[in-house]
Amino acid sequence: MSEKNNFTKKTMMKQIVLILLSVGLIQTLSYSQKKNESVKNCILMVPDGTSASILNFTRWYNDNKPLSFDSLLCGFVRTHSLDDKITDSAPAATAMATSQKSGSGFIGMSLDSVPLITVLELAKIQGKATGIVVSCEHPHATPAAFTSHAAKRSNYETINEQQVYNHLDVVFSGGGNDFLNNGKYSKKEKKNIKRKDEENLRDTLIKSLNYNFISTTDKFNSLNEKSKVWASFDTDTSFLLNHFDNLTLKKHPTLAEMTDKAIKILFQNKNGFFLLVEGSKIDWAAHMNDPLGVISEFSGFEEAAKVALDFAVKDKNTAVIICPDHGTGGIAIGSKNTNKNYDDTKYASFTNPLKKVKHTPEYTSTTLKKMLQKNHSDTTKIRDILSIHLNLILSPAELKKIYAMNPADNGYEDNLYYELANLLNLRTGIGWTTYGHTGEDVFLAMYHPKNYILKGVIDNTDIAKYIARILNLDDFKESTKKYFAPHTEVFQGLTISIHNIDTNPELIVSDGKKTLRAKSNKNYITLSDNITTKKIELKTVIVFSKNTFYLPVNLRQVF
Ligand SMILES: [Zn+2]
Structure with missing residues (x-):
């Protein structure tokens, strides 16, 4: 062996050792980075329609007292939808839930009406407990986009049914009786609501799915923290009272009390949890340009944020994200009435x-x-x-x-x-520019026990990606393909028929020996041969959209 060859060999060996060392180092780094990013639980808090001036206005209202998350404010979030600079709540929530932008009215779906898996569904698949706490009715846009899939946000029949069959562990909201009782009078709609499939979803929750269904504060206070619970608080409307009115009238628990209870229930799960909390009616008050309404609703939300943050700091394994879906009303401290005396008005x-x-x-x-x-x-x-x-x-x-x-x-x-x-x-x-939504960037506040947070200007889709990352959830795109595959692909080559499209869509697939039946919005299918019929539970709900059923790709294997 020549000297030269020997030298080359030595150099190569050195390089290999260096490469191996650096690979090891990178692996160690990415492992420790992952370890620093990962948390067991995540609470996403959405103050719907909260433009940044509401934060400032609320501080002044409270004699300049800081908000519970002032020190956690870390950036801005772009809110536009796929097709509009000013977003509707449905695509805004869909972006935060699925990591994909969509268009006005779309709930957990792309612009071409194809379902997109949500971060809540991914958390559930991972074995985590899931819950929603909102001050609106549960099928409203923001909670709907995390828990269901529909091309129209107004399609409460579909959204409701998917929410029920998505088996959340906790649902706290207003006015559920309006939307769950088939054929009962709706206070909001001022008419009898009859579902086309005539299913009484309230009965389903109680009798088939073993939910603890409650509507009073007394029942809420004595809740058994070990069972699934669906609370639809009975008010004269389909939503909760404004926070300030409820402080006097005490018709139902506050958003903070509900958040506290939800955390206690979800925390029982050894795999962790994902919780969505929405201050839904800040947006509604802002739509009416109501200065007191926004302070009332934001104050209720801020109390709930404090509960979540106190828990997270104590738990050391929970991240909290606080971020509105968009601005509403264009609220400003100052108006056309303060044109001349703006610098001469005491706070x-x-x-x-x-x-x-x-x-x-x-x-x-x-x-x-x-x-x-x-x-x-x-x-x-x-x-x-x-x-x-x-x-x-x-x-x-x-x-x-x-x-x-x-x-x-x-x-x-x-x-x-x-x-x-x-x-x-x-x-x-106080001044306002519109009764509609506004297109400005919204604020972002984050708490993470190891301080792994997003900073600067981010996109609303980054919220979903961040949650999936810190909770170690599966990939959105891969999971959407896996759990929401079109029936034409899944059952290619088999005999397929679709029934009751207008009332209760059902897919029937047969290979001549076995027959599979799948109904839209349910989380199960039935499989029968000449002798028996068995029910197979799925991890996700079945979505019917534009004459296509979307269901798990592995259902092919039952044949
Ligand atoms: Zn709105």
Whole structure:
């Protein structure tokens, strides 16, 4: 062996050793990085429609007291949907749930109406407990996009059914009876709701799926933390009362109490949990340009965020993400009324008119409507109620405008609500640009026990990717292919027929010996031969969209 060859060999050996060492180092690094990223539990907190000014406004309202997550604010989130600069809640939630942008109205689905697996479903597949805590009705856009798949957010029949069969461990929301009881009167819709498939989903929850179904605070307080629970709190509406109204009326637990209870229930699962908490009605108040409503609803949300953060800090194995889905209303501290005196208005003048308020404009307009429906001529009481509820002393011109509104008119309640909100705005110097959503970036606050957080400007789809990463969940795209494969591909070559498309779509597949039956929105199929029929449970629900059933690819193996 020549000297030269020997030298080359030595150098090569050195290089190989170096390569091996560096591979080992990279593996160790990525392992320790992964170890630093991974957590067992994740709580995503969405204050729906919260533009950043609401944070500032709430601090002033609370005499400049910092918010529980002020020190955790770390970036901005872009919210646009696939086709619009200003997003609708459905694609905004779909982006945060599935890591994919979609279009207006789409719930857990792409623009071409194909289901996309959600982070909640991936967590469930991983054996984690899952839950939603919201102040709206449970089939509303944000909770729906994490728990179901539909091309229209208004398709409550489909969304409801998938939510029921998606077997969440905890659902706390408002007004569920409206949407679960087949054929019962709906307070919100003001009509009898009859499902086309005539299934009573409330019975299904209680009798077939063994849920603890509750609707009162007493039952809530004595909940057994070991069983699955579905709470639909009974109010006069299909959603929860505004936080400030509920503090006085105590009709149901607060969002913070529900968050606390949900965490206690979900924490029992040894594999960890994923929980979505939404302050749903901040958006609704902002749509009405109601300055008190947004403070009320954001305060309720912020209390819940504090509960989640306190738990996470103590637990040391939980990440908390706080991020609105979009802005609403274009709220500003300052308005056209402060054009000239903006630098001469003490902060107390912004918030003092709201501090003595006993009820929100929403509750006040509902109360007035009820009162005037009973006695049309009782208008003298309007002034008293506005003074007691809203601390509003009206000028003769303002009173005249309200007296002129006819309680018998359609939309009286909403028109009165707009007017009352406007009167509060005039007294506080709060300005608004729209009754719709807005397209600005929204704030991001994060807590992670090892400080593995996202910073700077991120996209709303990054939220889903981040959650999947820290919880070590399966890949979104691969899992969507695995659990939501089109029936034409899964059962290629077999005899396929589709039945009851308009009422209760069912797929029937046969190889001549065995017959598989799959119904839309259910999480099971049945398989029968000449002698027996057996039920096979699936990890996900079956989605029917545009004449195609989407179901697990491995169902082919039953034949
Ligand atoms: Zn909205």
